[in-house]
Amino acid sequence: MNDMRPIERATALDDTKISAKGVNVHYGAAHALKDVSVDIGDRLVTAFIGPSGCGKSTFLRCLNRMNDTIPSARVTGRIEIDGQDIYDRRVDPVQLRAKVGMVFQKPNPFPKSIYDNVAYGPKIHGLARSRADLDVIVEKALRRAALWTEAKDRLQSPGTGLSGGQQQRLCIARAVATEPEVLLMDEPCSALDPIATAQVEELIDELRQSYSVVIVTHSMQQAARVSQRTAFFHLGNLVEYGETGQIFTNPRDPRTESYISGRIG
C-alpha cells in the first residue's frame, strides 16, 4: 500500500472561496491561533493537518462561527466568503451556518428518524414548499451521501440505530441537505473503521464537484488521499500551505518535514 504517494491533480488556483487574513483566536488568556492567513479554493478539498492542539479545529470552527458558542473565545482578523466578511456586525451566524455546513468528529445524528434528521435543515430554512418537495430533497441528500440504498427502506427508523459509518454519512446527508456552499469536516473519520472511512473518503471526493470542502484530519494518509491542498498547523501557527503533492513530497519548512516523516507530533 502506498497511500503516501500524492496524486497529481489539476487544480485551478485562482478560484478563491474563503479568504482569511491575520486571524487570531484567544480562549481567555490562551492564544490558540496566531495570525493565520489562508486562501481556500472553491470546488477543492483542503486538508488541515497538524498535531493535537495545534489550532486546526479552532480555525475550522472560525469559518462558520461555531466559536461564538464558546463564551471565552475571542476572534480577531478578517475571514471573507465570496468577498464578504463573515464577522461583520450585520451577519447573523445562523444564516452563515446554513451556507457553511459542518460535520463533526463524533457522528451526532438527532435522536429522530433518518428522514427527520435529513429534513430538519431544509424545514427550518424553508427550502421545501411541500411534503413532496421535502421527500425529493431528502432522497437527493441521502443519495449524495451514498446512504440511499441502505436507508431507503427504513427512513422512519431512528438515525441513532445505524452503524457508526452510516451515522456519519447520515450527518453528511444532513449537512448537504441545506445546500451549503462550503462543507467543514472536523475529523469526520476518527470514530470510524477503515471500511467506513474509505466510503466517507470516496464521498468527500464526490462532494468536491459541488462544494468547497475543508477537512481537519489526524491522518496524513487521509490528507494525501482526499485533498488537493494541505495546510500544516503547529502550535497555533500556520506553518506551510500548498498543493498536497508538494507538501508531502517536497516540504519547504523543516517542521513540516519532521511532522510528515513522524519525528514530531
Added chain:
Amino acid sequence: MTDLPLHGAMPEARPARSILDLDPRTRARNRAEARFRAYGLGALLVGLFFLVLLLGSILLNGLSAFTQTRIQLPVELLESELDPQGTRDPAVIGETSSLGYGDLIEAAMVQAVAAAGVPTAIEPGDLEDILSPGAGAQIREAVLRDPSLIGQTVTFDLLASSRVDGYVKGRVTRESLANDRNLRPEHLDIVDAMREAGTIERGFNADFITGADASERRPEEAGMGVAMIGSLYTMLVVLALSLPIGVAASIYLEEFAPKNRFTDLIEVNIANLAAVPSIVYGILGLAVFIQFMGLPQSAPLVGGLVLTLLTLPTIIIATRASLKAVPPSIRDAALGVGASKMQSVFHHVLPLAIPGIMTGTIIGMAHALGETAPLLLIGMVGFVASNYPNGALDGFTSPNSAMPAQIYEWAKRADPAFYERAWGGIVILLVFLLLMNLAAVLVRRRFERRW
C-alpha cells in the same frame, strides 16, 4: 529508552510466587472487601427494618379508621313531634332543630334496649350516649329529604359514639371507662347484646374517605374528603405556576444566560433556597400574600402560592440537571445545520430533557403535597373545612385544609378516636405519594423508551 534512573536504589524484584497461592496482601485486601460488603448489607437491612417497622405501625394503627361501628335503630317519626299541622312542608319541618329529635331517639333507644332484653340501670335519657351526638342531625336530614317518612317507623343506620366504636375495635375497655364520663360500663352490656342481635355492626367507612372534618365532640363523623379537595386545589395552583416558571427559568439559566457574577449569584441562591426551612416560606406567605396582598386566609390559592415557592428550587435544579445531561453534540448538530439557539433548544434539547423535568416536577409536587409547616402559618389548618366548596372556582378561595394539615389537626385533638383517624389519614396520604412516585417512574420509562 527508559525513564528509570540509572543510579540509586532500585526496588527489590518481586519474589517469584505461584498465582495459585494467595499472598498476605491479597488476603488482607479480600478480607477488607468482604468486611465492606457486610457493612453495606447491614446498613441496607437496618434501613429496610425501619421501613417495615414504619409501614407496619402505620397500617396497624391506621387501617381501623377505615371501618366504623353503626347501629340499626328503628325510630318512630311521630307526626305530633315533627309536623303537628300535617303540612309536610320542608320549611315547617325544618323548624325542628336536630335537638328536637332527642325525644324520638330516646324512645327508640328504650325500645331497642328492651328488645335486646338487657335489664339496665341507666336512665332512659343517658341511653343515647351509645349513639353519636350527630345522630339527631342524621335523622333530621333524612326527614327533610323525604317528608313522607313522617308518621312511619323507619330503621336508620346511625353512627355509634366514638367510645362504642373504640370498644368494638378493642381500644376501649370496661376498665378504661372508669375514668371516662362519656360512657359507663353498663352501656357496654347493652352494646354486647345488640352486637349479638346483629343491630350493632362494624363495616367499611366510606365517609372517612369522602367526608368532612367534624367537631371535637364527634370524631366518628370526621373524614378526609374535604381536605383531599383542598390538597387537590393547592396542587393545581402549584403545578400551574411552578412548572412553567421553573422550566422557563432553567432553560434561560442553562442555555441563554451569560456566565457572569450575576448569574453565579442567582445559581447559588437557587441552591440555597432549596435548603430553606419550609416554615420560612409559610411566614413569607403570611406576610406577602395575606397581609400585604390581601388574599383570603386558609385558602388553597394562598397555600398553592406558598408551596410554589417551595417547589420552584426543586424543579429548577432537576430541570437544569436534565438539560445539562443532554450531550453538547446535539446542540452542535443543530447549530451546524443553521438552527438558531432557540430552535436547537426547543426542537432538540428540551424533548430529550423532558423525562428528567417531569420526574423532578412530580417529586417536587409530592414533596409539596406532604408539606405541613407553611400551611400552619397561613391558616390552612384547624377545623376550617366542614363543607365541600360551593363551586369549581370557589375551591381556590374558600377556607380549606390540606391532607397533612388535617392529619396534624387530628393528632393534636384530645379524643383518642381522633388519634386513630390521624393514622388513617397518613395511610391515605401515603397512598397518594406512592401513586405520584409511581407516576414519576412510569413517565420516565415511557419517554426514555422512545429511542
